[in-house]
Amino acid sequence: MKNTFDFRRFVQVCRLTWQTQPVLPYIILLSAIPLIFLFFFDDARGGFVSLRNEAPLVLFAVCMWGCGWLYAGLAFHELGNTGSANRYLMVPASTLEKWLAKSLLVFFVFPLIIWVAYNIVFQIFGLFSVRWFAFEYAPVNWYSLEVKTALFFFYLGLPVAYAAGVVWKRFGVLKGLVFICVLFFVLIQVISIGAGQYFLNSGRGMLLSEVSPPFYGSDADAGTLGLINIFWLLAAYVPSALLLASTYFFIKERTL
Amino acid sequence: MIVIQGMSFRYKQNRPVLDSLSLQMEPGGVYGVLGANGVGKTTLLHLLGGLLFPKSGTVTVDGHTPQHRQPDFLEQVFYVPVDFELPNISVEAYQKRYAPFYPNFSTTSWAHALQTFDLQPSMKLQALSFGQKKKVLLSFAIASGCRVLLFDEPTDGLDIPSKDSFRRLLSARIDDQRLALIATHHVHDVAMLLDHLIVLKEHSLLLQAPIADLAGSVRTLVSTHLPPENTLLYSERVPGGYHCLVRNTDEQEGALDLELLFKALQIHPDIAQNIQRYEKHV
Numbered sequence: 001m002k003n004t005f006d007f008r009r010f011v012q013v014c015r016l017t018w019q020t021q022p023v024l025p026y027i028i029l030l031s032a033i034p035l036i037f038l039f040f041f042d043d044a045r046g047g048f049v050s051l052r053n054e055a056p057l058v059l060f061a062v063c064m065w066g067c068g069w070l071y072a073g074l075a076f077h078e079l080g081n082t083g084s085a086n087r088y089l090m091v092p093a094s095t096l097e098k099w100l101a102k103s104l105l106v107f108f109v110f111p112l113i114i115w116v117a118y119n120i121v122f123q124i125f126g127l128f129s130v131r132w133f134a135f136e137y138a139p140v141n142w143y144s145l146e147v148k149t150a151l152f153f154f155y156l157g158l159p160v161a162y163a164a165g166v167v168w169k170r171f172g173v174l175k176g177l178v179f180i181c182v183l184f185f186v187l188i189q190v191i192s193i194g195a196g197q198y199f200l201n202s203g204r205g206m207l208l209s210e211v212s213p214p215f216y217g218s219d220a221d222a223g224t225l226g227l228i229n230i231f232w233l234l235a236a237y238v239p240s241a242l243l244l245a246s247t248y249f250f251i252k253e254r255t256l
Numbered sequence: 257m258i259v260i261q262g263m264s265f266r267y268k269q270n271r272p273v274l275d276s277l278s279l280q281m282e283p284g285g286v287y288g289v290l291g292a293n294g295v296g297k298t299t300l301l302h303l304l305g306g307l308l309f310p311k312s313g314t315v316t317v318d319g320h321t322p323q324h325r326q327p328d329f330l331e332q333v334f335y336v337p338v339d340f341e342l343p344n345i346s347v348e349a350y351q352k353r354y355a356p357f358y359p360n361f362s363t364t365s366w367a368h369a370l371q372t373f374d375l376q377p378s379m380k381l382q383a384l385s386f387g388q389k390k391k392v393l394l395s396f397a398i399a400s401g402c403r404v405l406l407f408d409e410p411t412d413g414l415d416i417p418s419k420d421s422f423r424r425l426l427s428a429r430i431d432d433q434r435l436a437l438i439a440t441h442h443v444h445d446v447a448m449l450l451d452h453l454i455v456l457k458e459h460s461l462l463l464q465a466p467i468a469d470l471a472g473s474v475r476t477l478v479s480t481h482l483p484p485e486n487t488l489l490y491s492e493r494v495p496g497g498y499h500c501l502v503r504n505t506d507e508q509e510g511a512l513d514l515e516l517l518f519k520a521l522q523i524h525p526d527i528a529q530n531i532q533r534y535e536k537h538v
Contacts, residue, residue, distance in 0.1 A: 004326065004327055004328075006327070009327065009357075012356050012357060016353060016354075016357075019353055020343065081341065082337075082339055083337070083339050083340045083341030084341045086307065086335065086337050086340065087341070089306070089307055089325065090305060090306075090307070090330055090333070090334075090335055091330065091354070091357055092327050092330035092331040092357040092358065093327055093330070093357065094325075094326065094327050095325065097327075255302075255307060255308045255309060256302055256307045256308060
């Protein structure tokens with residue numbers, strides 16, 4: 001299929017995509033804000049807050065993963081029923097333009113909105129906590145390995161949710177299974193991070209090593225690390241990339 | 257403008273919906289597609305709009321292959337489905353949202369259509385009735401400036417004055433560059449608009465003819481007595497006599513009731529061949 005790309009039209013598609021984006025993730029994001037405050041205040045009142053507290057990062061990660069993946073899963077909500085699918089598929093724009101516009105929102109704009117919203121909440125909490133509890137969380141170091149790891153898992157899972165959302169109507173069971181697997185996997189990682197077992201300072205600079213499952217430890221030999229890397233490549237990176245690419249073809253081949 | 261050659265389509269159940277269909281439609285006409293339930297009228301519109309892909313054969317619309325859904329094709333085709341969903345915004349916002357995608361969109365036609373249908377730009381779409389929503393969509397289709405307009409049951413949900421408004425708006429919009437295809441069961445609502453008739457039966461084409469040619473070869477009449485057998489093609493009892501489809505042997509100017517013609521074709525499909533023979537004869 002000849003897929004034309006016109007920048008002016010792409011801007012129009014971006015505008016339309018923004019106007020028709022799913023509302024539910026925003027509602028959940030807004031409802032998460034009071035919960036974050038509640039958690040922070042309870043933590044601040046507790047009197048046993050450790051000097052190196054992971055709560056801000058964990059809350060940010062949970063917020064981003066939950067809302068971000070939900071947003072990705074609902075990105076193609078128009079295709080959910082015949083009436084809206086009609087309208088979406090017949091919008092005069094190429095599949096490439098439609099797919100890029102959706103991807104732009106899913107991969108960059110919405111995560112940025114979550115980040116901005118979280119920072120606003122964090123700053124507001126800081127204003128109160130210093131005054132009331134003489135306590136302030138150390139700001140999240142956005143360049144730290146922890147944040148990189150959280151982002152890494154977020155972007156690894158994002159194409160899964162994105163693709164699952166596209167195929168929802170046709171492969172509901174598959175989506176369910178994929179989602180359960182991803183959530184289970186993420187849950188283990190969250191627990192690992194929360195329990196402080198996640199090794200982050202093993203001395204290996206490569207991201208691949210940094211995200212190796214915790215049970216291998218930092219003393220794994222080179223052969224084991226090689227196998228781990230191959231495992232990640234085949235089990236995570238390649239499927240994730242393929243799923244991302246598949247979303248384009250799902251829209252291109254989507255019929256009523 | 258629309259060329260369909262040997263097109264077949266079937267859904268997953270493997271039951272053919274359209275089988276080796278061949279059709280040709282030229283700009284400047286309003287084509288009516290008639291057929292019983294499940295014969296493939298909506299499927300035909302979906303195939304022309306690129307919303308379904310044919311299993312075999314070819315479809316071209318204005319030189320484009322619909323299933324490629326190229327922007328320059330989509331800019332020229334507007335489809336008004338029977339089931340649709342409109343966003344929760346105002347009528348005006350709907351126009352602002354979607355009109356930029358149609359280079360020939362006419363804001364004058366849009367305003368005129370809204371006024372004709374008694375709709376206000378500030379109205380919220382979700383607060384409108386089904387018929388009013390349909391009128392918004394019909395107004396947009398007419399104002400879109402698209403060369404191919406596809407309508408699936410366009411008069412469904414419209415009140416009597418609105419049906420008339422729709423006919424007037426559409427007939428004013430169709431020029432020698434444009435084509436409208438209307439799939440409907442409510443043939444009386446659009447009969448005055450149509451200048452070509454397409455009848456589908458058993459998933460294939462039974463009849464395609466200009467209305468003028470049909471009217472030249474057959475006509476309908478209400479009579480207290482049955483006409484002579486050599487001219488009578490089909491009749492049904494009505495209060496006070498018979499509603500008959502007869503050969504127009506003397507080329508009289510007479511009414512042609514498309515609904516009766518359709519019923520006749522459903523019961524006696526061979527009438528279609530006879531009609532075409534009469535046309536040649538005339």
